[in-house]
Amino acid sequence: MFIRFFLALKDARLPVSITEYLTLMEAMKAGLAGTEIDSFYHLARGCLVKDERNFDKFDRVFGTYFQGMENLFEAVEGEIPEEWLKALKDRVLSEEEKAAIEALGGWDQLMETLRKRLEEQKERHEGGSKWIGTAGTSPFGAYGYHPEGVRIGQVKGRNRRAVKVWDRREFRNYDDKVELGTRTIKIALRRLRRWAREGAATELDLAGTIAATARNAGSLDLKLVPERHNKVKVLLCLDVGGSMDDHIRVCDELFSAARSEFKHLEHYYFHNCPYERLWRDNVRRQDAVDSWNVLRLYPSDYKLIFVGDAAMSPYEIVEPGGSVEHWNKEAGGVWIQRFVDQFPNAVWLNPTPEPHWRYSSSTELIQGLMKGRMFPLTLAGLDSAMKILR
């Protein structure tokens, strides 16, 4: 029963196991599913999916399997994030159009016009993939689907009452995509924690006490040990300004998450590429610190995390004097190399999506300098970065 459904879930890369499948069978046998498909849906989801991030995938498979009307991948197609639409309306629509829309009546109308626009664009792109604007130049491709997306492809002929729970796809928000919150970053950073005993002896060392007492021929000899502290030291270097402006929010969150996770956290800012000067406060750039000082000040057991989009002119990395801001005697690549030599535990986190990296030669150069240790600033990327740092 439902073996094909189970296999379909597996094909969609949901982590389902045979134990869970058997649990579902057991539940069916106990008559828990009732007669309605809704309660079967809830039951199957509770048995098979243990993480709300996978609910959306499950909903799609469930919809395909039990409805047979939507192809698995077409369900994903044609969704454009609403927030993004709001932000883009200024760019896509001309002033006259905006005025015309205001006259016609507000946001709904605006959305409708936008929808038409986007449909036109979709047709133009329909050569290979069905995704809107996978051509690379189109800004649509960057997001794919997104929390609170609007379903542009399916506006007409949708009977409201007939919309099934799984068809509403309310768990889209929890799919593990680019969206990173402070908390998720914290979970990832926690991988880095390494506990060590340091400081005043305050905790009772039970094993030590028993051993010491035994050696003392039975008279009690209490032993204390220091409390455990997180001992990981981190040097965080953040790229600011220029192309990084789009990623400021993510970096801000990374920073606030990192702050509370480590006892030793040093942070510096740079622009595009680290050169002979770094600064501590983004507002007061004149208080710059000599990079040599930074290299000498921190011992090599510090873990170095660069955060930057690595999008710059390749000359900034390979040629002296390539910096956009000042005359630099030595090329950026030399400095990156120095940092990597001093701190063997180093990674580069890149907030731009991974598939875009190969279009930027500076990203590839830095990737090479970092010996391939560049990771996207997503939960999965942070995870693999932290694994390398450990």
Next chain:
Amino acid sequence: MSKFEGTSSYIATDDLKTAVNAAITLERPLLVKGEPGTGKTVLAIEIAKALGKPLIQWHIKSTTKAQQGLYEYDAVSRLRDSQLGDPRVGDISNYIVRGKLWEAFEADEAPVLLIDEIDKADIEFPNDLLLELDRMEFHVYETRQTVKARQRPVVVITSNNEKDLPDAFLRRCFFHYIRFPDRETMERIVEVHFPRLKRDVLNEALTSFFDLREVPGLKKKPSTSEMLDWLKLLLAEDIPAEALRSKDGQKTIPPLYGALLKNEQDIHLFERLVFLSKRER
């Protein structure tokens, strides 16, 4: 076994009822996740109430060890007693302190066992409880005795998603994610808690509450429990519906909003938005 249908003080949605009943029938632990303040902990209390079973609560902290839920061997008092020549020292079982799980296993009537905020504990914590929750038995090493559950307790486990739980553990659970209630459910929830709330006040309060949740860029969206606290305050201050109503579609700052927004930046953001929308008029 009786079915869980929600209680007079707890509104359960259909999916939640399905999940609870499935977990009870299948005798699997029910793992509940959800935004903070959506009633995860309260759920266990209400299940116990609805089924007329005793409730045993085990609140997990970052220092909690799985062993503490089973039993602890109090070696220090035994050492002390041995020095004082206490006769109890000869029997090691005098120094075995029972944990919550043992308590639940030994109960005369199958209780509801709440393991609250399991994600707060060490990353290995759920793994250490695998066998115990699966077979409902464990071995006491010091006394060479096996403790077996008389009746399988109904186990409810809550998590705030601070850590990922191990797969082996998840596989043994029934999972439910409590979603933030929609307006209709919210109305029922409020009615259960404040039966004498005036209709118009409720309407206005819910409107401004859901508006507030829609404000983009809030660091922490207000939750159900905060909504209930806020309503309690509104009632205590006897604030009329007019004070909540937004005039000609403008946004206003709801009174006593401190109960809903707990973050300085959020309050600033919200005030700025209200100011902007007023200026536009």
